[in-house]
Amino acid sequence: MENFAYSNPVKILFGKSMINRIGKEASSFGKKALLVYGKSSIKSNGVYDQIVKSLQKASIEFEEHPGVKPNPIISHAREGVKKARETGCDLIIAAGGGSVIDEAKAIAAGIHYQGDLWDFFIGKAKINSALPLITVLTIPATGSEMNSGFVVTNEETKQKYSAGSFYSFPKVSILDPETGYSLPKEQTAYGASDAVAHLLEGYLTTCDEDSEITDNYVFAVFKTIISSCERIFKDPKDYNARASMMWAATLALNGQQALGYKNISFPNHAIEHSLSALYDMPHGLGLAIIIPAYMKHNISKISKRLAKLGGNVFKVSKDTETIKAYENWLRKDLNLKTKLSENSIPREDFSKIADNADGLIKLWGMGISKKETESILEKAF
């Protein structure tokens, strides 16, 4: 088990009607908020109204910054920074899924930075401050509500890159499982696939394989996501299943999922980011395509880890059985098309995808060759 430092300052408010507390919480941090959100979903499911009512009650002014894309883009984040500055916002509120929260983190970090926002993503600048951020999560998936990282796409350079800092933790995150009732089925599935991917990246890439407590934590969260999805697909208004799913997705990337693991990396994210950047593919879907292929490609190296995972999560005992069980879950339970060919990504693009992924692979220092990436893509075809 590797040494680690861990702290997570996010205050979580979890459950029914918790959104009504946002005004009171906001008043601890500022007077005027930039309210960041995506399309119309928070208006149709009542989240927007709850937030506005609570902010008004607490006399918190706000400006709106709608239109965040599912893969948020840097130009829109830059506009958010401009708007927050011009209107004198001293607080950011994000209402939506991980994309909205990620863009809001970028905006919060950018306010006091005089250079270009993209500098944070390419290692050209460090984040040294951020406006306080409050999030209202509506899609369990990315864990962004309880961590300090964020991912944004530069649509000009076709780079989907990440940034982060201790200043980027939200101050408060509100998680109301009832917001899931109106989620389209595929959103629940993408979220589940994404959350599990966060568990798997650390679990499969650690160089120190003797961290029993963290392995068991990973299995616990993984099993919960499987059983919760099963219940949700039977009854989308199963509150307790939505609740377990939501908290599990948070626990899947709040840092605890990899404590004690050594030199972990995010190879599947690097390749998936390329798919999202080039084809605007949903992140959770891209991961469902890449990870089984990654497992097959690396089977000899991660055979023991796969077997242990299978034994604890799927009641199987062999590495190959684990991959099969995981793929089955993605395809049959989550109903995801886990092949590139099923998603209209042609073989001819492999070199372009690998090239794009290579930028991130090099930035993250992962040492995966383009040939290897192409070989994984081939297995994902």
Add this chain to the structure above:
Amino acid sequence: MENFAYSNPVKILFGKSMINRIGKEASSFGKKALLVYGKSSIKSNGVYDQIVKSLQKASIEFEEHPGVKPNPIISHAREGVKKARETGCDLIIAAGGGSVIDEAKAIAAGIHYQGDLWDFFIGKAKINSALPLITVLTIPATGSEMNSGFVVTNEETKQKYSAGSFYSFPKVSILDPETGYSLPKEQTAYGASDAVAHLLEGYLTTCDEDSEITDNYVFAVFKTIISSCERIFKDPKDYNARASMMWAATLALNGQQALGYKNISFPNHAIEHSLSALYDMPHGLGLAIIIPAYMKHNISKISKRLAKLGGNVFKVSKDTETIKAYENWLRKDLNLKTKLSENSIPREDFSKIADNADGLIKLWGMGISKKETESILEKAF
């Protein structure tokens, strides 16, 4: 799944040689520390020297407050407050197990309070401030290193009571699994029993039994403690087993073990505190005596919970089998004497024990009659 608010601001530094960072950490919070510890163990295992060297390097002055008892007593905590005030300490450092950390929390809370320290424990006063606290944990057991509660015994009134506040979270807790190498075997066993008890109190007393994510978290931590103990008893210097055990014990009472559970209570702790207060019994041993009896007494009420626990942790399927497996683990694996009669507690004392427990049962509003307590004691005999 019940609504919850959760935040945990403790910064954890985990692993080998992390104690050497204490000087640097301390310098963020103060200039002069009260160094609280127990007997000689931190001197013989090198922890004391590491701390002193690091503090000196960072020019942090310190006063010593040794002599904390395994069940810490209020008079000694009062002395600590006096010493810290007289010598102008602006920071508390606790080096030891949960007892040392708990007394240190009491001292930290008492500095700015003009009344008697015991007021915090009997609900007569609220903690409104505390000196910053840094802990160096040497015994995985109580979870006090990452929570905001603490337990102290009033040796005059024979009350072992608890207190807590948001101000009582340590600022930094340093966990070095190597400190476990010199632990007597029974200390490891008491710690394991204590940590598991923290999981069981919430798991068995929740009124909302549909919190799958937290149930799975509980099982994960419980299983880790079992497998780690097995390895530790085979090889006391098995670093990774010590490490998993140490982090598991922290996760067993850092708040996460009961998120979503409803109206949980600590009935076994209430009764055990009576044993500790009257007979100075080690806390983990007392819990190993009381909990199996509590399970038997309440079997019809908690039958389903026991069966689920057994299925996930012990590979058994019936409530009675779970109790048996848990008792076996305590007796055979941990080598604990789980009967009152084996620990020289006479039947004639049952009324006195129940009377003592009743104070805490009433303070905590638990509604367990003295007759019921005696019936549990009978089953524990």
